[in-house]
Amino acid sequence: xxxxxxxxxxxxxxxxxxxxxxxxxxxxxxxxxxxxxxxxxxxxxxxxxxxxxxxxxxxxxxxxxxxxxxxxxxxxxxxxxxxxxxxxxxxxxxxxxxxxxxxxxxxxxxxxxxxxxxxxxxxxxxxxxxxxxxxxxxxxxxxxxxxxxxxxxxxxxxxxxxxxxxxxxxxxxxxxxxxxxxxxxxxxxxxxxxxxxxxxxxxxxxxxxxxxxxxxxxxxxxxxxxxxxxxxxxxxxxxxxxxxxxxxxxxxxxxxxxxxxxxxxxxxxxxxxxxxxxxxxxxxxxxxxxxxxxxxxxxxxxxxxxxxxxxxxxxxxxxxxxxxxxxxxxxxxxxxxxxxxxxxxxxxxxxxxxxxxxxxxxxxxxxxxxxxxxxxxxxxxxxxxxxxxxxxxxxxxxxxxxxxxxxxxxxxxxxxxxxxxxxxxxxxxxxxxxxxxxxxxxxxxxxxxxxxxxxxxxxxxxxxxxxxxxxxxxxxxxxxxxxxxxxxxxxxxxxxxxxxxxxxxxxxxxxxxxxxxxxxxxxxxxxxxxxxxxxxxxxxxxxxxxxxxx
Numbered sequence: 259x260x261x262x263x264x265x266x267x268x269x270x271x272x273x274x275x276x277x278x279x280x281x282x283x284x285x286x287x288x289x290x291x292x293x294x295x296x297x298x299x300x301x302x303x304x305x306x307x308x309x310x311x312x313x314x315x316x317x318x319x320x321x322x323x324x325x326x327x328x329x330x331x332x333x334x335x336x337x338x339x340x341x342x343x344x345x346x347x348x349x350x351x352x353x354x355x356x357x358x359x360x361x362x363x364x365x366x367x368x369x370x371x372x373x374x375x376x377x378x379x380x381x382x383x384x385x386x387x388x389x390x391x392x393x394x395x396x397x398x399x400x401x402x403x404x405x406x407x408x409x410x411x412x413x414x415x416x417x418x419x420x421x422x423x424x425x426x427x428x429x430x431x432x433x434x435x436x437x438x439x440x441x442x443x444x445x446x447x448x449x450x451x452x453x454x455x456x457x458x459x460x461x462x463x464x465x466x467x468x469x470x471x472x473x474x475x476x477x478x479x480x481x482x483x484x485x486x487x488x489x490x491x492x493x494x495x496x497x498x499x500x501x502x503x504x505x506x507x508x509x510x511x512x513x514x515x516x517x518x519x520x521x522x523x524x525x526x527x528x529x530x531x532x533x534x535x536x537x538x539x540x541x542x543x544x545x546x547x548x549x550x551x552x553x554x555x556x557x558x559x560x561x562x563x564x565x566x567x568x569x570x571x572x573x574x575x576x577x578x579x580x581x582x583x584x585x586x587x588x589x590x591x592x593x594x595x596x597x598x599x600x601x602x603x604x605x606x607x608x609x610x611x612x613x614x615x616x617x618x619x620x621x622x623x624x625x626x627x628x629x630x631x632x633x634x635x636x637x638x639x640x641x642x643x644x645x646x647x648x649x650x651x652x653x654x655x656x657x658x659x660x661x662x663x664x665x666x667x668x669x670x671x672x673x674x675x676x677x678x679x680x681x682x683x684x685x686x687x688x689x690x691x692x693x694x695x696x697x698x699x700x701x702x703x704x705x706x707x708x709x710x711x712x713x714x715x716x717x718x719x720x721x722x723x724x725x726x727x728x729x730x731x732x733x734x735x736x737x738x739x740x741x742x743x744x745x746x747x748x749x750x751x752x753x754x755x756x757x758x759x760x761x762x763x764x765x766x767x768x769x770x771x772x773x774x775x776x777x778x779x780x781x782x783x784x785x786x787x788x789x790x791x792x793x794x795x796x797x798x799x800x801x802x803x804x805x806x807x808x
Contacts (some may be wrong), residue, residue, distance in 0.1 A: 265369070268378055272365055273358040275621070276385040279629040280357060283350045283395045286640045290523070290662070294320040295335060295398045296349065300757040302332075302339045304790055311336055315480040316398075321725050321755035325481045327474065330408075330433045331401040346397075353400040357393075360403040360410070361385030364600065367410045371450050371561040372604035375612040379620050380604040384596055386628045388518040391635035392589045396523070402593045405434035410597075412440065413447045420459055427463050431470045436575035436594060438467050443568070450564040450601070492529055493582060502530040503586055504577040505541040511573065511592040515599055521635060522652045523645075524659055527586035545570070562605045568598030642666035657687040665696055673700050691717035691724040698727070702734065710734060718750075725755040732764055741768055759791035766797060775801065 288297060294317040301307040301319030311319065312329040334352060342348030361381055368377035393399035412426030423444075430437035441463040448455045493500055507527065514521060530538050552566040572595040576583060612620065638648040646663035653659050664679035680697035683690075698713030711734055717727035732747030745768050748761040762785030769777035782798045785791065 265366075265374065268374060269362045269365060271621075272378065272382055272385070273362045275382065275625050275629075276358040276361045277354060279386050279625070279632055280354045280390075280394050280636065282633060282636055283354055283639070284347045286350055286395060287346045287642075288349075288397070289639055289642050289645050290396055290398075291317075292397055294322055295332075296339070297344065299335070300789060302336050306790075308336065313478075318480070319757075321757070323481045323723070325479075326435070327478050327480065328401055328433060328435075330404055330429055331398065334400065334404070335398075349397045350395075353394060353397050353403075356400050356403045356407065357385065357390070360407040363407055363410045363414070364597065367414055368600060368604045370414075371601065375614075375617040376604040376606065378617060379612070379624065380600040382621055382624050383603065383628060384600040386624060386632055387515065387596070388521055388628065388632045388635045389514055389589060389593065389596065391632050391639075392521060392523050393593060395636045395639035399590065401434050402590055405430050405437050406594060406597065408433055409437060409440065409443060413444060416444060416447070416455070416459075417453075420462065424462055424466065427466055431466070435474070436572070438470055439571065439575060441467055442571055446564050446568050446571070450561045452560065492531075493578065496531070497579075499529055499531050500578045500582075502533060502535070502538045503527070504573075504579060505545060506530055506537050507577075507587050508570075508573060509541055509544055510587070511595065512569075514589060514592055515596055518631070518635075520652060521589055522649050523589065524649055524653055524656055525585075525587050525589060526653055526656060529586070559605060562602050565598045565600075565602030565605070568601060569595040570598075572598060643670070655686050657683040657690065657693065660686065661690070661693045661696065664700075668696070668700050668703075673704055676700050689720065691721040691727060693717075694720070695724065695727045695730065698730065702730075707734065707738065722750075723754040725751040725758055725761075728754065729758055729761055729764075732761065736764055736767065741771065744768060757789045759785055759789050759794055761785075762794060763797060766801075 296302065299317065299319035301311040301314075307319065311332050314327075315322075315324045316326045316328050316332060317324055334356075335349075338349050338352055361384065364384060365377055365381035368380055371377075372380070393402045408426050408430035412423045412430060415426060416423040427437075427440045427444075430440055441460060444463055445455070445460065493503075533539055533542070548566060548570060552563045552570075555563040555566075573591070575581075576588070576591040578586065637644070639645050642662065643666040646659055646666055649656070649659045650663060660679050660683035664676040664683065667673075667679065668676035677697060677700050680693055680700065683693050684697070694713045694717035698710040698717070701707070701710035701713060711731060714727045714731040714734070717724055718731070728747045728751035732744045732751060735741075735744035735747060744764065748764045748768075751758045751761045762781050765781040766778040769775070769781060779798065779801055782794050782801065785794045786798070
């Protein structure tokens with residue numbers, strides 16, 4: 259039995275090793291969806307938006323309609339901005355610290371079922387695994403760790419305080435939607451502990467999960483909670499296709515843990531339409547064998563059996579069987595199932611018999627071996643060009659990757675190549691307004707204004723509420739002297755997203771062109787009532803230079 263002091267020392271060493279491997283992330287910039295989550299998120303700019311931040315979808319502050327509701331994650335971004343501003347290294351620091359803390363708590367959790375040597379090695383392998391490189395180097399990727407951290411704290415607290423455990427369950431669900439299965443994980447945890455909880459102690463967790471689901475289907479249903487696509491397609495029309503496709507993802511997810519050779523953030527996946535397809539029925543046989551082993555070991559080696567079942571159950575929230583979500587496969591979806599694998603790995607007899615010296619030697623080997631691979635995998639996230647060039651190697655025709663790489667090249671001034679990639683992305687899938695919008699921006703920078711205006715209109719034809727294009731087209735029309743069209747676009751942008759400060763400035767400029775100073779003042783004051791923007795204050799000050807109240 260390990261003393262409490264030695265447990266704390268082991269936990270500190272574990273956290274330090276994890277932090278060391280991921281410390282390079284502190285030199286990385288903002289990438290991928292950081293623009294929506296952080297850089298352009300108005301709700302992060304002031305305490306007055308805190309209620310909006312906690313009651314709306316994750317990127318509502320950037321004027322984007324989506325359905326994920328993760329207020330705990332958004333609160334951490336809000337606090338980062340309050341403390342550090344927009345320094346990328348500080349946001350990465352928070353994410354790495356959360357991951358290190360999560361790995362330590364996983365160690366404490368696994369210690370409930372295994373000797374410290376097995377728990378330490380399993381937790382270290384989990385925390386340093388290359389699969390973590392799709393989450394930790396990406397600032398919003400902290401959502402997975404926040405959910406797992408809240409989950410494990412809740413499981414650890416259950417025996418001492420149901421109330422504390424219940425609070426952790428709420429935090430877990432407010433971190434990520436998959437935590438609606440907290441009551442199931444709690445039941446599995448109690449089975450592994452050999453102390454099955456009574457229904458009297460479990461029902462509050464089921465009630466919380468039920469209320470969460472009810473809220474997500476009603477007041478927190480921002481954009482098609484049960485169907486990301488919002489319309490009929492092959493997946494919505496054929497539930498069996500969803501099942502066959504889900505089955506094929508399971509062996510691949512397991513392979514990523516066993517042999518992480520091609521980990522990448524965005525992964526295409528085919529829809530499978532028949533059980534007779536070899537990949538489908540082989541996957542079904544594999545799942546049946548997996549469950550069979552778990553049931554066979556249920557009485558003999560309960561913790562191993564629970565770990566195997568946990569790994570399977572944890573894939574259900576992202577299975578698309580009930581709720582149709584935004585993809586068929588993401589690598590980071592298998593981080594939560596990985597806890598089950600860590601639980602099973604902690605039961606390996608050879609790990610349980612390790613002496614302290616042997617445990618440190620194995621830990622050193624894991625740190626050097628897995629850590630080196632993970633360190634290298636992390637590096638692709640250092641900047642947008644590096645990330646999207648890496649992803650394009652695996653997904654050469656993926657429209658989002660082509661679009662993101664084009665944006666990164668445009669930021670570097672390589673406009674001709676960015677235009678080519680935008681056009682390729684549109685040819686692959688012309689359903690996103692962002693691609694037309696950013697193609698228009700590239701045309702505008704090259705002085706090809708008619709082509710830019712046409713692309714802005716195409717973006718608005720796809721999504722009339724896409725305020726970025728309405729604003730940009732309004733500014734373009736204003737510069738070309740087409741005041742009526744400009745005003746129409748500015749008002750359209752504000753109707754979609756009232757926090758667009760540039761639209762209020764545009765309306766003010768139009769009013770001044772007409773000689774209407776009162777109208778200009780009204781536009782600026784209206785904007786300041788909604789969004790606290792320095793440009794609006796400065797414009798109002800210039801409009802009334804001698805007014806001490808301005």
